[in-house]
Amino acid sequence: MKKISRATAVIIATCLATLPSIAFAADEISGADTAWIMTSTALVLMMTLPGLALFYGGLVRVKNVLSIFMQCFAIAGVVSILWVLFVYSLAFGDGGSANAWIGGFGKAFFAGIGRDAPFGTLPESVFSMFQLTFAIITPALIVGGFAERMRFSAMLAFSIIWLIVVYAPITHWVWGGGWLQQMGLLDFAGGTVVHITAGVSALVAALVLGRRSGFPKTPMPPHNLTLTVAGAGMLWVGWFGFNGGSALAANSDAGMAIFVTHLSASAGATMWMLMEWLKFGKPSTLGIVTGMVAGLGTITPASGFVGPMGGIVIGLLAGFICFNATQIIKQKLHIDDSLDVFPVHGVGGMLGTFLAGIFVSSQLGVFSGAGLAEGMTMAKQVGVQITGILATGFWAGVITWLTLKMLDAVMGIRVTAEDESQGLDIAEHEERGYII
Amino acid sequence: MKKISRATAVIIATCLATLPSIAFAADEISGADTAWIMTSTALVLMMTLPGLALFYGGLVRVKNVLSIFMQCFAIAGVVSILWVLFVYSLAFGDGGSANAWIGGFGKAFFAGIGRDAPFGTLPESVFSMFQLTFAIITPALIVGGFAERMRFSAMLAFSIIWLIVVYAPITHWVWGGGWLQQMGLLDFAGGTVVHITAGVSALVAALVLGRRSGFPKTPMPPHNLTLTVAGAGMLWVGWFGFNGGSALAANSDAGMAIFVTHLSASAGATMWMLMEWLKFGKPSTLGIVTGMVAGLGTITPASGFVGPMGGIVIGLLAGFICFNATQIIKQKLHIDDSLDVFPVHGVGGMLGTFLAGIFVSSQLGVFSGAGLAEGMTMAKQVGVQITGILATGFWAGVITWLTLKMLDAVMGIRVTAEDESQGLDIAEHEERGYII
């Protein structure tokens, strides 16, 4: 019990910080915590640029590699500007009477926040910048669902609307003092906020946009797995900042979060390798890195709450379940969620959010975690977790569907068949990846 | 006013440290600051190796990709050795009566500096190593000006002379207690020291060496934009260490520097994308990453002084002005500054140094920065900034011109036409980038 107080202190602090209280009046900025969160910020930015860009870029056909890069960079640019203008305020500001649902405009333009204003033990600039890197990677993850066929302009419009209507409120619900946080949802680093929202939205986008022409008959193998592997390595490393940084401090919570994150990635990779070995006779590089990402996505919500052996179990389950999910979505249902965002991130996020409610328990022997919060039972916690999964998945799915339908009517979301066959690099950006 | 005291404390401290005083006698090494600056050092090294090497390497033709890598690595090797021998001392040592212009040899061989000797709140080894990463990237940036045609041996000779005669003194002027620092020049992380010197020198080198054969008639498109994008991502991430580390502490100045750096990169990228969209009908990956670099270079001198909204404005201006500068230099004037070092870094560095004098002001509403130093007016500050721009640009340009002319007479600086057509990889290094 004592332990959970530490593990959740951060979350409670975050919550309080959004209230117009004087709770932090006496807070001091900690150099160590600041150093660590600035480092984590760099690591999480590296996850998207160049990490995810390379990971995804290698998976598409050679004619679309730049379109992936372009989408990742454009999202980073536009999201960052909107973040300062008002999205940070919507996510982490005080929403007054609507605070259960959404923050207000009090922090718009980052105005009125002193250079030295503390947020917990961090300068608020550092907290806001750290969170911004999460707001960048989440819409960038969705790109994998509609890769190789969406118009660039429509992609940009979609990402902007999605950021404001899906990402900002859900972040507020879970981390900004909103209803899910009040309810006690355990989501340390973004199982719901990042992975479920991205995974579900990618699935919906894949369905609304339709399959790539030729799918599933024509093979569409990755054009350059060296990029994918380079990106995978950066994702693994960067995730230490993603989960470790979510402790918002350089302490043992951060340290344990990194440890379990690493172990889950390892277990996910190993399990996926074994599944392929058993099922197809040979394990593949693409498989092992996919298992790694599944392990990473799945541990994310649980990373601040579970112990090393819990982390391994979560990773093994991630490898097993996400592997099967991938087979079902693409090979059985023939849904062209092109880069498997839903089966890996969506399913992983759900699984991890669920398992966080279990492996947090301090009653599981060597598999114990930090312990449930005072007054919580495992059953009650799991109920909260399921509520969180359903609420965030539902909201993300519905808004994505509505937004894309609306955009399709207004501007068209899919490139012409000719542009698709020529490739988005030439058709949308007039350049080619390689001239070798 | 209070705020500027913090923002400039570092600079003043740096200045004092170069005097033979006992100012730091009572200083304690801070673990947090040390942790952050060691991290920043790693980030800034990553900017050059592999960041800049990949960024530049992707932009040249396939036959010259290794020559770029080789130049970056060789510069890193040779500069580092010279740094310890005497260049660090010239830049940050005490120059005695000549201290306004150049440091002395007191710190040569890093001799007499104890393992635990403090420099501000850092071990001096950490400060020196951090600064060394700046001394590496600056000559490496110049490589872009003479890419694809300079002899390797001449490149090495040039870089060595340039380091000693341009980089060391200018660093001393601006950060080592020299005349520009005394005058109150605001250059937080190297708008003058790094970007103006590199940009101007690259332009002069492009002029002295002459155009690549075939330019501008023959198209010379980038051979592998996946390298360029990978490098661009590392530059973005690494710049957090470049600007954030220049606070020399893990505090809110570092945090705000990172925040504005990120925002300027985002705004620069977005603006360049919009410019291309408007002017050419389609935005490109190469464009968006170039805009990002322009935003990063431009915010550099200002990054410790401005606020988030100021950062966005600086980034937007960087995107707009550097975009047009690129068009003018290459398309109109047909100067073969091959990888656009001057229009991006040189113009960006000038612009940012200038704008630092404006957006530092605390009188600009939501666009306010940390505030002018006591006794400064905006007009006076802008005057100082312009002095800094002119002095550093002039010195770098003249010395580069003289050095190259001298080297051309002594050893020849350009490869033969045949070697140029065969490519530097085979001609100068007997190896090829790809055997696929």
Add this chain to the structure above:
Amino acid sequence: MKKISRATAVIIATCLATLPSIAFAADEISGADTAWIMTSTALVLMMTLPGLALFYGGLVRVKNVLSIFMQCFAIAGVVSILWVLFVYSLAFGDGGSANAWIGGFGKAFFAGIGRDAPFGTLPESVFSMFQLTFAIITPALIVGGFAERMRFSAMLAFSIIWLIVVYAPITHWVWGGGWLQQMGLLDFAGGTVVHITAGVSALVAALVLGRRSGFPKTPMPPHNLTLTVAGAGMLWVGWFGFNGGSALAANSDAGMAIFVTHLSASAGATMWMLMEWLKFGKPSTLGIVTGMVAGLGTITPASGFVGPMGGIVIGLLAGFICFNATQIIKQKLHIDDSLDVFPVHGVGGMLGTFLAGIFVSSQLGVFSGAGLAEGMTMAKQVGVQITGILATGFWAGVITWLTLKMLDAVMGIRVTAEDESQGLDIAEHEERGYII
């Protein structure tokens, strides 16, 4: 003398920590140290994934690039799981009466170690995770010895046995309170534990497996030096965490370790470049990055003990000696240590472990280091160093030979000639690196 107390405090602390004492009862976790070691952990992981994977991947022929990646990722996955199960305990646990040779199972499953349990000034989760990244990279380095011809399943079996029988005990000898540590061996960051063990094992593996078919008649040039250079840059940067993190604190020892690490890399790169220039007429990119790795590997054991000028000398010697070693092993002896692991890491590790005993001295003028421990003479220290070199090299070599012979009898360790000619990517993993 005073200085060495600091430099060795860490090692002594490590040693004590493995004893069932209450030595650390009063220890406090330091936020700054925790921040730095978490950062270092990320940096060292980046060295393997994607660093080493890319470095090695670029050096093989195009048909085997994925097999290298696969081996690196699979090692990371499996080693990490075993680490928590019992390998960490064997390396750093208390071995009771056998403690001179091996740790016990007391820390198996990471059980009984509280989330906040301190290890020195770090949470133990952070110490264990940092050490895990070393346990990953060491077997991954060996991959270079048997590249392009070993069966994936045999590679996995070998790595597992090697981790348990070679890596765990040797780590215990040197850092876990074992006999070499008691004897006063200076190995700051793994000259013996990592580089000698990996280098010798790679050499033995190359001999047991035999040459690649066609070697040395058929040329087998690197297929993609852009990968190798990208990986090289990440290795250089990551090594700051490897050596700097080995101080286990954010202090001046860490700072100086980074400084000398960087200088040795620079000197190694420069020296290799000069050697090629003199001997072959042209310096190459592959050469300069190989020299860099030689400089890094060689400084590793010495990095906490020597000064900047000592670092330069060590790097120059590394470049010179490892260059010649490479020529001898491959060109003269025709041993197909395919990616030159022994001449670079093995010879470098030996050289550096030896030189640590010399340049630690505080009697060498500008080349002085931190000073010998009390009661040590240089002769005695060098004797200890040589003992360490021989013991670790011998153990690693013998066990590797036995393990491979055993595995060859049981399951076969080499792919068929046909698979070798088709390439491991298709034969073992059914995928291709590039479809461009």
Add this chain to the structure above:
Amino acid sequence: MKLITAIIKPFKLDDVRAALHDIDVQGMTATEVKGFGRQKGHTELYRGAEYIVDFLPKVKLEVAVSADKADEVMETIASAARTGKIGDGKIFVSNIEAVVRIRTGEKDEDAL
């Protein structure tokens, strides 16, 4: 014997191969080539520098067949490769005087 050389659009390769397979032609050799013709290429822009890519990626297919089968093969390729849009490509027929199967040393018609 005749050598049928066809320059076709790359994405038609699978269709053509299937069609040839149906008429019992199993051996053939394909090469990636750059085609210049009536169909025009595209423009690329790099930092404002225009770069006109005037060639189009095509596949050259070479099939050696006995003389009496040449017409059928030509027709088959032509109809499988046709999209009706500019740039569909050409078929050339030339004479081969001798053929050897390297593995067995078989000659001429037997070697096809």
Add this chain to the structure above:
Amino acid sequence: MKLITAIIKPFKLDDVRAALHDIDVQGMTATEVKGFGRQKGHTELYRGAEYIVDFLPKVKLEVAVSADKADEVMETIASAARTGKIGDGKIFVSNIEAVVRIRTGEKDEDAL
């Protein structure tokens, strides 16, 4: 009809195409090839292992033309591709018996 096959230096491709364009030949097909001949390649060194690259990158240009135009085309290519240095390449002329334009089904001269 004739097939003119020219092996030329890669950097001469643009000149040759322009020259052919001037004499009204618009269609042609280019392939990247490796040439072995009198002109020698270069040496590459990787960690001391010497690697002799004895081929040279060349471009093979294939142009089908009517028989009466063959000589003019040959001359044009030869003069546009000439640098006078070793390795300039060769031109081969062979006979084509039939041509089809896939898009339209046009035959022989009409199909060129």
Add this chain to the structure above:
Amino acid sequence: MKLITAIIKPFKLDDVRAALHDIDVQGMTATEVKGFGRQKGHTELYRGAEYIVDFLPKVKLEVAVSADKADEVMETIASAARTGKIGDGKIFVSNIEAVVRIRTGEKDEDAL
């Protein structure tokens, strides 16, 4: 003059070149091609999606020789390229009517 075109296994290229060198043939041109024939390709698997690669990488070697040397060249290639396993490839011989050496303008036999 004759054009000998051989489709061979890539790893046999060096042997074939050496063998031709021995009988004084020095010029030739090689192209990387994809072969379809009796020899089958392999399967690739990406996240469970099967991808059948039915072509095999081959090298096409083109050698122009005087008519009287054609048989010797054919035999030489055939024996140097033979492994006896399926997929060894084919050799085709066709007629060349004219040859030009671009550098000198020499014609026909002199140009080889």
